[in-house]
Amino acid sequence: MSLAPRLDLRQSQSLVMTPQLRQAIKLLQSSNIEVSAFVEEELERNPLLERDEQEHAETEETRREEARREEAPAAASAQQDASTAAASEMLPQEDAAPLDADWSNVYDAGEAPVGRGGRTDFEDGLDGVDDMAAPARNLRDHLAEQVRFAFAGPIERMIAAAFLALVDPAGRLAVSDEEIARRLGCDAALVAAVRARMQRFDPVGMFCHDLAECLAVQLRERNRHDPAMAALLANLPMLARREMRGLQEVCGVDAEDLAEMIAELKRLDPKPGSDFDSAPPPALVPDVLMRRGGDGGWMLELNPETLPRVLVNRGFHARAVVGARSREEKAYLAERFQTASWLVKSLEQRANTILKVAAEIVRRQDGFFRHGVGHLRPLILRDVAEEVAMHESTVSRVTANKSIATPRGTFELKYFFTTAIAGTSGGESHSAEAVRHRIKSLVDAEDAEEVLSDDAIVASLRKEGVDIARRTVAKYREALRIPSSVQRKREKAVPA
Template identity: 75%
Template sequence: MSLAPRLDLRHSQQLVMTPQLRQAIKLLQSSNLEVTAFVEEELERNPLLERDERVDPGPDAGRTTDPLPAAPEAPDAAEAARSDALPAENAAPLDTEWDNVYDAGTPPMGSGGRSDFEDDLSGIEAMAAPEKNLREHLGEQVRLTFASPQERMIAANLLALVDPAGRLPVPDAAIAAALGCEEAVVTAVRRRMQRFDPVGMFCADLRECLMVQLQDRNRFDPAMAALLDNLELLARRDLRGLQRVCGVDAEDMAEMVAELRRLDPKPGASFDAPPAPTLVPDVLMRRAPQEGWIVELNPETLPRVLVNRGFHARATVGAKSREEKAWVAERFQTASWLVKSLEQRASTILKVSAEIVRRQDGFFRHGVAHLKPLILRDVAEEVGMHESTVSRVTSNKAIATPRGTFELKYFFTTAISGTAGGEAVSAEAVRHRIKAMVEAETAADVLSDDAIVDRLRAEGVDIARRTVAKYRDALRIPSSVQRKREKAVPA
């Protein structure tokens, strides 16, 4: 065996993740809003990129045409778009959007004057006051309620310790020791603050919070106190046990439970609750004029950029050194790759979305009961892509449909086999059916998990009892025993 050095020539293939390829993969799995933020950064960094501010020729320009049918374009709108001449003074195409037409002879609303056509301008009293947060709202009540500096100092400390839900878990003795005052004074201040708006703040636990609200409504009595002392029975829906503890009949218990349901267990949470985030769709879907559906990208969030080739030519000619020419060439390559990646991303999203809509046509026409089982492999084989590509396309994407806005991942559900070799059913459709069965129950006919299994098998769904229990827990539906206790006493 020779140990002398030697040179060998070998051929091999390997996949190299270039920065451009990583960028394209990242853009593919990002939403339109995330891509827009990335494009804004590139516009600031690359002088060869510019926004595509050309007017969209129409709402149907970016839709997919295969396999979904396309709506015909209006002939007079297309003729007006190709014409270079301006229309006559009093003429306008029939499809003109009058909300976007400016009349020079009429002063625009909002640029001055009042909406009721009065001469004087609106005063400062007509302006809306800024919304206050919870602590500002409580702070105003502290200044109006307490006059002595000691009480205001204690109230300010309690205000700093309260959590967003309205709880004050720190005991009065600890607060008094920290402030160097008597515990009775802290307790008195806290009890007065519990009647602030919203009522029920600064309480140590749920029982005290509900008790303060009942006292404020003059509805706190010994029976209600016994109910608050046994909230764990109410959580288990053991209404018969609560009747024995409280010493009331079924009708009184129903009224007491209804009274509790009208209370707010977290009075501070709803005050500063942030607005629900809006799910901005990346894909829009609507009915075609004849049959089928039209799928298009959302033009409001779709980033569009162009490569400024004129500036690239001038910069290349004006470059004096090799480093400057290399920098311009690199910027041009980066800009061209970004434009190409965005075009490929848009085409891929449209293909995958169109295939999902085609396969889930029954859902869009008849509802969730007709949702079909679908996996990534089914779509990938149809559009000629890899499963990982389809997974990236459907991540962080939403589609606006006539039935609402859904994430693309919503339409991928596992299949549950049918009985006697029948057609498979989507797991989401089965969950919807279980929920409908439970909602249709009566006090005399509460379905157990076994009864739900029997009904589903009669409808052609081969499902196990443990699967029904898993779906029921996912839907936050209590067991049949708890539902019986709840329905035994109508509340």
């Protein structure tokens, strides 16, 4: 065995991820909002990039032209009325004032006097300051203000501050009164008394250890907490299992009274603190806009409000290259020019790719857009990739983090890709989403006397040509949060 060094020549293939290729892949799988943020950073870094305002200006000019066309008839009518009024004023009138009358100290009683800046109150202050809404307070500030009014002693305020620090956003406390008393070095009875008083704060039901205590506090506030209701709160797991017969025996009430008690519980807030600080959900800005065309088809376009448009300032680049004094400056300009050109090309290619994939999805799911979710067809990435001559990974990146605004609402592009469920006797396959929708429709339409079991749902679907197993129906039912047939039968036995 020789240990001498030697040279070997081998051939191998490898994928080299250049920075430009990484950038193109990142832009392709990002939403329009994320791409806009990235372009803003590039505009700050690259002096050769500039925003394309021409198309936006043309769009605004088109909108203004349409507005002028809509206002033209009204303006013509107003002009005609004004001309008529002017002509009538020029006609001689019996009560007309003399031409040498003094109008300096006369104003029309039907019009309010106007001061500086068009104000009618002759004040120079800022307009609408008193009408501006105060900033919304969060839950802790709201509770802290009530603490200052409810407790005067320093010890009670210290205990209340501890509760404020430990309460979660839903209004629950995970620490017992004894533990808080031990940490603060005070009497546990005083801690319990402070917490009982704070439970009556707005919103009612805060600072409770569990759901039963929270509901009990709200019922006491409404003067609806009696022994039967207390027994119901002590057996909430039975209520979750819809064991209505057992609850009637435990509470000592009949079916009608139990239904009223359950209805009372449903009017309470199980998490009184969750809605106080809840911010409105962020608006889903669609990346693709879809509307019906004149020929009955569909028209697609990228959302111009979020689509970034940039150009390469070639004139500035030419002047900068001529004025460059060193090799480093020329290398910097060349690198910036290449980066800007690649970004513009990547954005254009990204827009074309998104439109191509979205158009194929709309073509295949035409029945959904015309008739609803029951006509959603099974679709996988391979089907679209083969049709648009792209790789499956490219289609996956295109449909990631992107949504489309349709006449039926705004959906993520991933929504239209569902697995297929075979049809009976070799018939046409069905979309899993459409089957889930059909299961929900069957359960919603079932009679209280004839609650459908999973086997009955399977039989009904097979009559409609869907070859589905019972365990698949159970899985879809649980995903839709539909209780079992036994629980639904118990629940419908007592309409609460």
